[in-house]
Amino acid sequence: MSKLNIGIILGSTRQGRVSPQVGEWVKEVADKRGDANYEIVDIADYKLPLLGEADATEQATKWNSKLASLDGFVFIVQEYNHSITGALKNAIDYARDAWNNKAAGFVSYGSVGGARAVEHLRGILGEVSVADVRIHAALSLYTDFENGNVFKPADLHLTNVNGMLDQVIAWSGALKTIRS
Numbered sequence: 001m002s003k004l005n006i007g008i009i010l011g012s013t014r015q016g017r018v019s020p021q022v023g024e025w026v027k028e029v030a031d032k033r034g035d036a037n038y039e040i041v042d043i044a045d046y047k048l049p050l051l052g053e054a055d056a057t058e059q060a061t062k063w064n065s066k067l068a069s070l071d072g073f074v075f076i077v078q079e080y081n082h083s084i085t086g087a088l089k090n091a092i093d094y095a096r097d098a099w100n101n102k103a104a105g106f107v108s109y110g111s112v113g114g115a116r117a118v119e120h121l122r123g124i125l126g127e128v129s130v131a132d133v134r135i136h137a138a139l140s141l142y143t144d145f146e147n148g149n150v151f152k153p154a155d156l157h158l159t160n161v162n163g164m165l166d167q168v169i170a171w172s173g174a175l176k177t178i179r180s
């Protein structure tokens, strides 16, 4: 069986964001496992306007093609006002079939580990038929970042990142069998 394709989706797009640092760290941990093709998917690259505000056929096609090429997802989730970013919600809204019957795990950050944002995201993903795994790496803005912007993760998070990836790989493989 060929390797699964897993997208590591950066949920923030603002200038000065820390999500690329977190995403690169997750990719480094994931690549060492050798069990899937992992790639960073940066929502910012797709330049999606707010849904319905402008003709975005080209951007939407490119975004849907990328999602369609993936078997599962790891969302890098940052907490904005106790939820996910508007950019991530908008990007989710831009696709439907390309999300369906796939699995997702989460690496989040915030003052309480981004936990509130992940709980919202789990509810949203249910509506696009993405199966969310239980194990979740929750990073603290206080202890896993210096000055809130230089990422220095504590080693203890490796256990949850690998546990989450174990589940994402198992479920992504299982769900692939029900997609045509």
Ligand SMILES: Cc1cc2nc3c(=O)[nH]c(=O)nc-3n(C[C@H](O)[C@H](O)[C@H](O)COP(=O)(O)O)c2cc1C
Residues within 6 Å of the ligand: 012, 013, 014, 016, 017, 018, 019, 020, 078, 079, 080, 081, 082, 083, 109, 110, 111, 112, 113, 114, 141, 148
């Ligand atoms: C608009 C906004 C709202 C925020 N609200 C919260 C919040 O409710 N809870 C929290 O823990 N952090 C909150 N933060 C802090 C962010 O989690 C922190 O700035 C983080 O680095 C943002 O991720 P990013 O750098 O990838 O954009 C907020 C930040 C912004 C910009």
